[in-house]
Amino acid sequence: MEVKASRTVLITRVESFSAAHHLHSKCLSAEENKRIFGKCNNPNGHGHNYKVEVTVRGEVNPSTGMVINLTELKEHMQEAIMKPLDHKNLDKDVPYFANIVSTTENVAIFIWDKLQKRLPPNLLYEVKVYETDKNIVIYRGE
Numbered sequence: 469m470e471v472k473a474s475r476t477v478l479i480t481r482v483e484s485f486s487a488a489h490h491l492h493s494k495c496l497s498a499e500e501n502k503r504i505f506g507k508c509n510n511p512n513g514h515g516h517n518y519k520v521e522v523t524v525r526g527e528v529n530p531s532t533g534m535v536i537n538l539t540e541l542k543e544h545m546q547e548a549i550m551k552p553l554d555h556k557n558l559d560k561d562v563p564y565f566a567n568i569v570s571t572t573e574n575v576a577i578f579i580w581d582k583l584q585k586r587l588p589p590n591l592l593y594e595v596k597v598y599e600t601d602k603n604i605v606i607y608r609g610e
Contacts, residue, residue, distance in 0.1 A: 474527040477535050478593060481522050483545050485554035488515040489570040492559075513557065516599050518572075520549055520579060525593035536591065548582035572599040576607035584609070 490513040491505040501509045508514060522545055526535040552562055558570040568574050576597045583592050597605045 474530075476525060477528055478523050478525045479535050479538070479541070480524075481538065481541050481545060482519060483522075483549055484517060484519045485550055486515060486517050487553050487556050487558050488513045489558040489565075490514075491569060491571065493569050494567065513559070518553075518575070519598040520545075521594075521596040521598075522549075522579075522583065522592070523594040523596070524587065524591045526591050536587075544583060544586045548586055549579055552582070553579075572597050572603065572605040573607070576605045580607050580609055 490511065491508040492501050492511075493504075496504065522541070524536055524541065528535055553575075556562055558565045558575070562570075562578075564578050565574070576595050579597065580592065580595045583595070593608065595607045597607075599605070
């Protein structure tokens with residue numbers, strides 16, 4: 469049987485987590501925060517059921533037939549996403565957001581940075597965070 473040249477494949481795994489947050493920037497006045505963030509600036513916060521899609525990209529290992537063992541990817545996502553974020557108040561329970569506004573953009577960057585530390589170099593391709601069915605953020609480390 470002839471061995472074909474390496475093939476690049478993208479693999480996506482999905483997880484969901486629930487978290488609360490309060491959109492508020494310490495760099496802005498109370499009036500500016502209210503104007504920019506509207507009802508999401510409610511001092512008592514609000515919550516979301518986030519969905520996260522993590523996509524890795526790499527060559528298929530000819531010995532294993534895999535880009536990454538999905539069990540490993542699941543474990544990395546548990547450590548990088550579920551443990552620090554699920555059922556948390558992002559602003560109060562996650563030190564990263566103490567001085568960073570907990571927008572979905574920044575949640576995607578947080579997840580990317582956590583996964584980058586855990587995955588082999590150049591494997592992580594994309595983090596897609598669904599705040600709602602209509603609000604989706606995509607981050608590719610740029």
